[in-house]
Amino acid sequence: xxxxxxxxxxxxxxxxxxxxxxxxxxxxxxxxxxxxxxxxxxxxxxxxxxxxxxxxxxxxxxxxxxxxxxxxxxxxxxxxxxxxxxxxxxxxxxxxxxxxxxxxxxxxxxxxxxxxxxxxxxxxxxxxxxxxxxxxxxxxxxxxxxxxxxxxxxxxxxxxxxxxxxxxxxxxxxxxxxxxxxxxxxxxxxxxxxxxxxxxxxxxxxxxxxxxxxxxxxxxxxxxxxxxxxxxxxxxxxxxxxxxxxxxxxxxxxxxxxxxxxxxxxxxxxxxxxxxxxxxxxxxxxxxxxxxxxxxxxxxxxxxxxxxxxxxxxxxxxxxxxxxxxxxxxxxxxxxxxxxxxxxxxxxxxxxxxxxxxxxxxxxxxxxxxxxxxxxxxxxxxxxxxxxxxxxxxxxxxxxxxxxxxxxxxxxxxxxxxxxxxxxxxxxxxxxxxxxxxxxxxxxxxxxxxxxxxxxxxxxxxxxxxxxxx
Amino acid sequence: xxxxxxxxxxxxxxxxxxxxxxxxxxxxxxxxxxxxxxxxxxxxxxxxxxxxxxxxxxxxxxxxxxxxxxxxxxxxxxxxxxxxxxxxxxxxxxxxxxxxxxxxxxxxxxxxxxxxxxxxxxxxxxxxxxxxxxxxxxxxxxxxxxxxxxxxxxxxxxxxxxxxxxxxxxxxxxxxxxxxxxxxxxxxxxxxxxxxxxxxx
Numbered sequence: 001x002x003x004x005x006x007x008x009x010x011x012x013x014x015x016x017x018x019x020x021x022x023x024x025x026x027x028x029x030x031x032x033x034x035x036x037x038x039x040x041x042x043x044x045x046x047x048x049x050x051x052x053x054x055x056x057x058x059x060x061x062x063x064x065x066x067x068x069x070x071x072x073x074x075x076x077x078x079x080x081x082x083x084x085x086x087x088x089x090x091x092x093x094x095x096x097x098x099x100x101x102x103x104x105x106x107x108x109x110x111x112x113x114x115x116x117x118x119x120x121x122x123x124x125x126x127x128x129x130x131x132x133x134x135x136x137x138x139x140x141x142x143x144x145x146x147x148x149x150x151x152x153x154x155x156x157x158x159x160x161x162x163x164x165x166x167x168x169x170x171x172x173x174x175x176x177x178x179x180x181x182x183x184x185x186x187x188x189x190x191x192x193x194x195x196x197x198x199x200x201x202x203x204x205x206x207x208x209x210x211x212x213x214x215x216x217x218x219x220x221x222x223x224x225x226x227x228x229x230x231x232x233x234x235x236x237x238x239x240x241x242x243x244x245x246x247x248x249x250x251x252x253x254x255x256x257x258x259x260x261x262x263x264x265x266x267x268x269x270x271x272x273x274x275x276x277x278x279x280x281x282x283x284x285x286x287x288x289x290x291x292x293x294x295x296x297x298x299x300x301x302x303x304x305x306x307x308x309x310x311x312x313x314x315x316x317x318x319x320x321x322x323x324x325x326x327x328x329x330x331x332x333x334x335x336x337x338x339x340x341x342x343x344x345x346x347x348x349x350x351x352x353x354x355x356x357x358x359x360x361x362x363x364x365x366x367x368x369x370x371x372x373x374x375x376x377x378x379x380x381x382x383x384x385x386x387x388x389x390x391x392x393x394x395x396x397x398x399x400x401x402x403x404x405x406x407x408x409x410x411x412x413x414x415x416x417x418x419x420x421x422x423x424x425x426x427x428x429x430x431x432x433x434x435x436x437x438x439x440x441x442x443x444x445x446x447x448x449x450x451x452x453x454x455x456x457x458x459x460x461x462x463x464x465x466x467x468x469x470x
Numbered sequence: 471x472x473x474x475x476x477x478x479x480x481x482x483x484x485x486x487x488x489x490x491x492x493x494x495x496x497x498x499x500x501x502x503x504x505x506x507x508x509x510x511x512x513x514x515x516x517x518x519x520x521x522x523x524x525x526x527x528x529x530x531x532x533x534x535x536x537x538x539x540x541x542x543x544x545x546x547x548x549x550x551x552x553x554x555x556x557x558x559x560x561x562x563x564x565x566x567x568x569x570x571x572x573x574x575x576x577x578x579x580x581x582x583x584x585x586x587x588x589x590x591x592x593x594x595x596x597x598x599x600x601x602x603x604x605x606x607x608x609x610x611x612x613x614x615x616x617x618x619x620x621x622x623x624x625x626x627x628x629x630x631x632x633x634x635x636x637x638x639x640x641x642x643x644x645x646x647x648x649x650x651x652x653x654x655x656x657x658x659x660x661x662x663x664x665x666x667x668x669x670x671x
Binding site for chain 1: 489517547573584639644651657666667
């Protein structure tokens, strides 16, 4: 029997077995941001330990940074304190920080792949659950807590138990207007928000083989929303084409050696999996969530399920709770539901491909009256590309607010927040209660195409109809 | 760095209703604007417990009969979502010493056991029994024993489960892994020399 990428990367990074039986796992690349790292640096100081391999840690500021005005001091003194702490901690320990003036600041999960820091065959961690994103490049990438951030800084290793591996296959051709986001929401809807507990998800099948790198990043980003701590795609020519000439990618002769090495990490054809599930790409519709967990989703032409149709009592209760919070009714379609806010951005859908996909659709359209529409590039590099390609102007002319890079309205740590029980058509990753900054705010997760359709119609809409995608 | 050996937890229990209890609900993001964990006591489940005007929503945590509880009884996929360690830190700093739930999200589980906050699983039926007993007699003293892997009170003994490795780590006082991780510097350096590091060179 052959091995999975997960097993190969795990074995290559194993230092040894700890007394309690856990594996001591070497971490090739570590990212830090301002929210989950200051306590870790403080713990290091308390223990009087240095950062063992500062060259393997990369920092940026994303969660707390305003996207309208980044002039310092920031309006929120707590945000400025966190930014200052990151600057001081990285400078004191010789860690590279992609700060605001660097030209490469952005959401940590945007800049890692974009700069070529994220590479196949690596173990990658960050104090952020969406670190799963980086698995799209063929690495084991996972979110960790702050105490573990300290462990990585101090020892470049973690105490870990291996996950099981589920091969999640999507076979066939995605229909026009169906994106990686829809695939991810569909899979989570089928397997459940807790379906991936104990598993890493290896995404494969012809629909994934044919998906571009930004799509794969979106897919792996959402693995954690299905409870899989990491998701990954085997490295292939799409991966190598994406990485070639990125600032941190190997160069010259080292490039060819690296590609050969990267290929060796891909799962063997006869690899053994703990589980295999297969979906048909043709079954996937543009998908939107209606509840307070990412697995509460329907196709754009579907209706909200009835609690009484649930197969178990817990699901029934969860649906009732969600419907109460969302102020929606069972059996109601979402199509036509008015929205107050549209957010295109986040580590899920703030990449250049997302803006390139939406811009041509927006030409000749205007954001509907009364709708606040935000477009937030994931990084300064993406923002630059969008300006150069005229994409930013298309968004502005359509009536979007074109913002500076950051996590923005994905979570409530910067000024971009919902008010009251506003409904947000959002390309982000979590529809949890209160996630977007108002304890009663309502989030509908969807693709950038559907969010654009929501922006111009002012309602939940099928992008295939609004933009005549065929 | 000597750590206490965590073999059992005693005390009253409090139910935290709901499946997929995400870490945004355990601690809303606005409380994450801090550079220490010191201010987190009392913030756990804040928006589940309080309305925007600060009035109580009547959550069990704030019910007088559950005051001083040290064990949370949760549901499925407890701690899903964001990796924020602020979530178990807030729980621990609010006086909770153990969580019993049907299942736990991986990152939350690791974060909790890594700070000496045991998370053990029980079946839906066992949890329902514990919740019923606690509802009828909130002062019931529970005993979570990691040796025998049971949750018991004078009326009943319920089985609980936990992977062997973190259980060992808690019971041996090795739950803060950094001590062991510092023990193999040569092996770590051998891998560091061999495994590529991203570089612009």
